[in-house]
Amino acid sequence: MIFWRRPKSLTQLNPKLEIRKLRKLTKILIVDDEKDSFPIESLQNNGYTIEHWPEVKDLEKLVNGDFDIIVLDIKGVAASICKEDGFGILEHIKQRNPSQIVIAFSGQNFDIGKSHFFKMADDVLCKPALLVECTRMLDAIIESKITVSHYWESICEMLCREGATPKQIASIENRILKAITKGQRSSVSELQFSDIAKHANTAVTCASLALKIFELTGQT
């Protein structure tokens, strides 16, 4: 992105990226024990960046914003970690990082006792899912959520929850804007969210989201 004058706020930066570029830029994680439930190969052929875990390998990665979208099967993916299996993981993610986009992917949508978990997810995809349905859902989320505004709003929300002052948030915004204008990725990586956020994991998540903002603006 080339700037004649540095924008005053991050929300002014909303680069219009083609869906193909956005698909490539968006990191999607599929957590599903069944090999063929999700059309991973077909989606990869269509330009999506997809990683597949047959079970939950690293809980921290799920809450730290490493992935833009997590498609989470709710049965057979975390029974050894959590009694509630995928449902428990979903609850954990939403408690630790509410801005993390999670699609509940399941064949258990008929389970009456689990309704509140399904409502906790950003979206629900029922097995068996058609390739066109998966594409439609992922593209809709990518177009609406993989934006500078969404990431920045998520950072603000998390920092506010941690008790950051408007001045501290404005300072962070200013530093990100400066780094974007100068094209200095390292300046974003060096941002110290831990000075503002009380919890270490919030600082890590914010840092990861800030990098995503930088990457999005660097794509045009």
Place this chain on the structure above:
Amino acid sequence: MIMSSAIIYPLCPYPHIAGDGEMRDGCRVNQPRVCRKCDDKECRELQPGNPTLTVEHHCCSRGMSVYLIDIGKEILRINGVIDATENTACPPRRRKENRTQKVTKEGIERFRRRALECVESIESTKRAVRDEIIAPFHGVKSACNSVLRNAEAAIEGSAGTDFNQQYENAPPKIRNLFKSVNLLQEHIAFASLAINPESLSYGKKYKCEVYKIFDKYAHIFEEAAGEKGITIVRRGKTDAAIRAYGSIGTLVLVLVDNAVKYSVRNGEIHLIFSDKSSCLAVEVSSMGPIVPPENRERIFEKGYRDPSAKEYCAEGYGLGLYFARMIAEHHGFSLSYVPSPLGKPDFGLNVFRLEIPETDILRNEYPSV
């Protein structure tokens, strides 16, 4: 939904007020005269004041005891009795007249515990039965999933840059296989909805074009319709889009499926789109036996099948239209049955009309994905 606690009413030894508000005799103690003649029936309106108490004692203005008993998901109201120790409001004469109504709080508490055991046992049986039904259903879903992936892979082998193009270029047999799997998947979605109706609002609403949804199901049902010599005709066109949950597909599935099922052989099914300024309407019409006027609303009731439908087609459980209307109402749309008899009163054009109010229609927005 029938509450498990409904079984407690006929087993209750004391006079009580049932879930429908009706005053009933207990299986041991009857309603006293004073309660039968009472016009106020204030015992019906009493609400528990202390959530920590499982048995709450109150006195009504006639001096009779009323117990509010917590039996799990419901409150059971025992009325027309006199508590031996806690009721100080009952005049001595009434107490004497109603000697048979005398109870103790311990006795009531004992009954509550047994009632609760009963309710819990029914609930756990219900859960076990549901699990027994659901367990094999999961296997069906996995199998369908596998067939679906293979059908998609077969289509992806055809020429084209995206799935739609590849589908168009695929051999007819592969296309038919894909349509059949699609239909199977839709029926599984319907079964899931029937087991858990709450799932109709799971997920987010998506922008979808009305014409395209109906067109999709017309394609899916082409083969089944063709077997009866039926042609599906689209009339009118609309570019209007709506925001809808995934369950909207089940609504269209039911309407087109019913039209194919109850249409005469070699007939036509018409999908008529009329896009006016006040609302968007889609009619699914087909020739066949029509429902008599007195039963036309009943076809949307759960489990109801009109005799005319049973006679024409043995299959069916009376669930489709019930869920179709539930989905329509959940979206704020209306679904009605407006048949027109032709010659005979029991035969004519079956018309199901789906109306979408203007406020729910998205016009001239970005294209749908």
